[in-house]
Amino acid sequence: RQKIRDILDICKKTGCELRILPGVYQLINGDVSISNLRRVNIEDLLGREPVELLLNNVMAYVKDKVVMVTGGGGSIGSELCRQIAGYSPRQLIIFDVYENNAYDIQQELKKTHPELDLVVLIGSVRNTARINSVIAEHRPDIIYHAAAHKHVPLMEDSPNEAIKNNVMGTYKTAEAACRYGVKKFILISTDKAVRPTNIMGASKRICEMIIQSFNELSSTEFAAVRFGNVLGSNGSVIPLFKKQIEAGGPVEVTHPDIIRYFMTIPEAVSLVLQAGAYAKGGEIFILDMGAPVKILDLAENLIRLSGYVPYEEIEIKFIGLRPGEKLFEELLLNEEGKTKTANDRIFIGHPDPMDPLVILKKVRELGEEAKLERDIHEAVKAVVPEYTYKTQGEREAAAFCDGGDFY
Incomplete structure (x- = not known):
């Protein structure tokens, strides 16, 4: 490579x-x-070998099991379904609120795996009765929880929805998993959960705390998988750049120095599957993704690969960091430390211990606060002390200085 x-x-x-x-x-x-x-492809310019999956480990714990994927129609969720389908599960349950995505992966798997016992169900993880009834009826052995709102700027504008969907959706799904004896529960998390500066990242950090708390209180093995940006996923930067190039530019980059860790969708899914094989309960799995990549380099490379000259034939425009964005993301808090696994590209982080009953009580209170549609930021910070954000006054001042209409 x-x-x-x-x-x-x-x-x-x-x-x-x-x-x-x-x-x-x-x-x-x-x-x-x-x-x-x-x-x-832009993947050819990442300059590192793809992370390899230990297939035998994965096949051993997925084979003949009932597996459920929440958010199974999304970028990560659908790839999880594709790979799991090849490992002979007894039944695969796809659960998604968005019917078009669910329909697409259903039709694909019917063609590629006609022998698969496939169940596709529409519903939201926010709906307590729905998620409980699905898990009670089908009794999955393994749940991969990929359902979430993930777009940072959108969640900055609708912070209570991030709490209702990401936090309370995880809480309700995890609680149902405990109640009905699910053996493994794997949460899809993000590097934005580390020292979060946006509500999406803070919500995912709370999700990690939820599954670690439930792990202490039940026989279900809960684990989280934390990784960076996924190339080619819905709403990610590469498809956006391609559309901008096709339209003749400009290609919009937030800041000339912004950097991100990147991985491909198959890599992301291989990490999730392998984490499930390694999980004993309570871990946060982290992928060594090599050196971070400058977004400006990605933009210039993609313009050249498309046969154009950057700044001459296709303009690059710097639009400024969006609300809640960092110049760089981290995968690990310093105090978490990390230990190796059998795969030298996968590590386990060890966050500080926490009182599970206190955490879950705070989460329930946060959920009630989110329903009131008031400013949620202080309530989130009470659960995640390392969360930093701009106050209402600071956001108004920033909008005024930018010449924009805050309201």
């Missing part, structure tokens, strides 16, 4: 559209032909 990236760094300066030829031995053996030339 490093060599490919170095070669591409030279070739992209030619202004030609680039394609990658299959390996010469594949051509000689007749496995592929010249027609298998593919476009160069």
Whole structure:
């Protein structure tokens, strides 16, 4: 991968559209032909090897199990369903509030795995009766909890919805998992949960605290998986840049120095699946994703790979950090430390111990506060002390200075 990236760094300066030829031995053996030339993807420029999944471990704990994926129609959720379907689960339950996504993955899996016992259900994790009835009826052995609001700027504008959906949705799903004897519960988390500066990140940190608290109080093995930005997921930066390039620009970058950790959707899912194999209860799994990537470099590379010259044929416009955004994300709090697993790219973080009954009481109170549609930030900070945010007055002043209408 490093060599490919170095070669591409030279070739992209030619202004030609680039394609990658299959390996010469594949051509000689007749496995592929010249027609298998593919476009160069931004993934080719990450410059590191993909994280490998230990398939035997995964197959051992998924095979013949009833597996449920909340948010199963989303970018991560649907890829989880694709991979799980190949490991012979007894039944796969897809649970999603958005029927179009659920329908798409249902039709795909019916074609690719006609033998699969597939159940696709529409509903929200916010609905206590619905989530309890589904888990009570189907009695999943494993739940992958991917249902969440994830867009930082949107959640900054609707903070109570982040609490209702992410926090209370996780609380209700985890509580039902305990009640009906689910064996494993894997939460999809984010690097934005570390020292959060936005409500989405803070909500996911509370989700981590919820599953660690339930882990102390039940026989269900709860674990969380924390990773960075996923290339090509719904609403992520690469599809947005591609649309802007196709429209002739400008490509909008928030800040020239902003950096992010990136991984591919299959990598993200392999981490989630492998975490399930390793989970004994209470862990936060973290992926070593190599060096972070400058978003400006991604934008310039994508423009060149599309056959254009940055700043000449396609403009790059800096629009400023959005509300709640950091210049860089972290994967681990210093005090968490980390230990290795059998996969040298996956680590376990160890947050400070907490009183589970106190945490869950605070979460319930936070849920009640969110229903009142008042400013939720102080109540969130009471649960996550490291959460930092701008007050109402600071947000108004910033909007005024930017020449925008805050109201």
